[in-house]
Amino acid sequence: MEKEKQLAIFEQNIGVNTVPYIAVGGGKGGVGKTMVTYLLAKRLSKLGKVLVLDADMGLPDFYILSGVKPKRYLEEYFEGRATLDDIVTQIDHNLYLMSPKSGDDYLVSLDNKQAMELLTKLEEYIVNNYNYFLIDLGAGIHKINQLIFATVHYPVLVVTPDIMSIIDAYAFVKTVFQNFRKTYFYAIVNQTRTDLDYKKTINVLRKSVKSFHKNIEIEGLGHIPFNPRLSQGDIPDEINKYVDEILKNMLKNRYKQVEEKKGFWSKIASFFRR
Numbered sequence: 001m002e003k004e005k006q007l008a009i010f011e012q013n014i015g016v017n018t019v020p021y022i023a024v025g026g027g028k029g030g031v032g033k034t035m036v037t038y039l040l041a042k043r044l045s046k047l048g049k050v051l052v053l054d055a056d057m058g059l060p061d062f063y064i065l066s067g068v069k070p071k072r073y074l075e076e077y078f079e080g081r082a083t084l085d086d087i088v089t090q091i092d093h094n095l096y097l098m099s100p101k102s103g104d105d106y107l108v109s110l111d112n113k114q115a116m117e118l119l120t121k122l123e124e125y126i127v128n129n130y131n132y133f134l135i136d137l138g139a140g141i142h143k144i145n146q147l148i149f150a151t152v153h154y155p156v157l158v159v160t161p162d163i164m165s166i167i168d169a170y171a172f173v174k175t176v177f178q179n180f181r182k183t184y185f186y187a188i189v190n191q192t193r194t195d196l197d198y199k200k201t202i203n204v205l206r207k208s209v210k211s212f213h214k215n216i217e218i219e220g221l222g223h224i225p226f227n228p229r230l231s232q233g234d235i236p237d238e239i240n241k242y243v244d245e246i247l248k249n250m251l252k253n254r255y256k257q258v259e260e261k262k263g264f265w266s267k268i269a270s271f272f273r274r
């Protein structure tokens with residue numbers, strides 16, 4: 001069958017999903033992508049069932065924050081040795097994790113047809129079992145990071161007030177725009193010391209992307225202050241106030257770009273064909 005036809009069938013079967021897909025990325029390493037994913041996931045799990053995909057294929061470490069090590073891995077599902085239920089690890093009430101084990105190139109080496117089938121099942125599984133789907137991306141502007149960012153409902157950049165992190169986020173946005181024509185992004189500033197830190201950081205990021213292309217929008221969702229207790233695995237109450245503000249801003253303009261509701265997995269599948 002022609003690839004285009006295959007893709008059309010794939011998209012038809014998938015339909016339009018109603019589960020928000022949220023990807024947390026941003027280019028620079030160590031800015032707090034995993035921490036932000038964890039904070040959002042914990043809070044969202046009070047509202048419904050949450051599945052987190054650790055998409056840091058090189059060095060998956062979400063499980064370290066959550067304190068529960070997965071027993072089975074994504075690769076086992078793709079190799080037909082495990083079902084989706086088998087590879088999902090419950091880490092808390094309403095909170096589940098799916099994690100890869102091996103290096104970056106594994107998923108890319110999959111056979112195209114098989115990848116499409118498995119991804120269709122994955123989509124069904126998510127829609128039937130969860131209310132929120134979060135993806136914790138690794139650092140860097142790898143193609144798979146760009147693709148995921150370009151296709152989810154909520155591409156959320158994590159930056160810190162540090163200029164290097166803003167430059168990396170800018171470079172990431174620029175690349176996703178150039179390769180996928182994506183124009184709408186969200187941003188969370190992590191490790192702020194003051195409210196002013198948040199405003200300044202968003203402004204610098206917004207100005208830089210605008211100077212590259214006037215159509216690119218960055219919507220600030222809020223910030224998370226620096227708090228040493230976070231790195232000890234604790235979530236202080238005062239932090240949840242900030243997380244709630246972020247979620248409120250995020251969910252109020254749910255599906256702003258309606259056309260992007262379609263085609264997440266089909267685009268991911270098309271990646272396997274290259």
Ligand SMILES: Nc1ncnc2c1ncn2[C@@H]1O[C@H](COP(=O)(O)OP(=O)(O)OP(=O)(O)O)[C@@H](O)[C@H]1O
Pocket residue numbers: 028029030031032033034035036056137138139190191192224225226227228229230231232
């Ligand atoms: N708001 C914060 N306050 C204090 N420490 C933080 C905060 N956010 C993150 N950290 C700490 O910073 C370190 C890096 O965070 P994290 O692993 O989440 O970053 P990352 O962007 O996911 O890194 P990588 O690029 O390696 O995936 C961790 O030790 C984490 O505990």
Ligand SMILES: [Mg+2]
Pocket residue numbers: 033034035056061136137138
């Ligand atoms: Mg991380």
